[in-house]
Amino acid sequence: MVIQAFFEQYKSVAIAFSGGVDSAYLLYAAVKYADKVKAYYVKSEFQPQFELDDALHLAKELGVDMQVLTLKVLSVPHVSDNPHDRCYYCKKAIFGAITAAAAADGFTVLLDGTNASDDAGDRPGMRALSELSVLSPLRECGLTKEQIRQLSKEAGLFTWDKPAYACLATRISTGEEITEDKLSATEMAEDYLFSLGFTDFRVRSQEGHARLQVPEVQFGLLLEQRKVILAKLKGYYKTVSLDLEVRG
Secondary structure: OOHHHHHHHHEEEEEEEEOOOHHHHHHHHHHHHHOEEEEEEEOOOOOOHHHHHHHHHHHHOOOOOOOEEEEOHHHHOOOOOOOOOOHHHHHHHHHHHHHHHHOOOOOEEEEEOOOOOOOHHHHOOOHHHHHHOOOOOOHHHHOOOOHHHOOOHHOOOOHHOOOOOHHHHHEEEEOOOOOHHHHHHHHHHHHHHHHOOOOOEEEEOOOOOOEEOHHHHHHHHHHHOOOHHHHHHHOOOEEEEEEOOOOO
């Protein structure tokens, strides 16, 4: 199935919109081929501000009505405990909130940006999507991440080369309690590294210690900026170390 054929079948759709590469292209395709479209963005403790900014920017460019929903995800049972299947409980709450808002607006079909490159066997969150009957047209149409980036570039979407970005909760070791302070430290630390020119990196957190995962090609930049990085990040973490097993 091609994406146009999907929207010939589903003409009125609600989009779970994150501001990332996949959901951005899905929203673009829906605007192009469907009759009625509305985007829903869920702002929680797990999303950094730049994701919301990007989502608002693209929705404005596409002329799409976008609703921002606020969810205190840390109050959802099991989420702050950070078990191995935390994503299931989080996704269930997030998509449950979107489903309710979309239904109130008259939408019966909810779509998300899961693509054909996503491994369903390694994503507890996909179980939540299945239970809530969320459709994933990019996956159904066999579109991979690489293809979506190319199609996004051809469509002129500024998100086409946006780095992959998992939620802030993924930076905290499984089994360690997630708190707002830890999430805030992660966001501020990563924002700072972004400002220095780093890309495709992570600041992992374990019991107050930071472990930087930086592409090998950026090791030189890391050494150049070592002192200022330490000075900044030591304001958030007890220690700061480099993960040398990361390749890029």
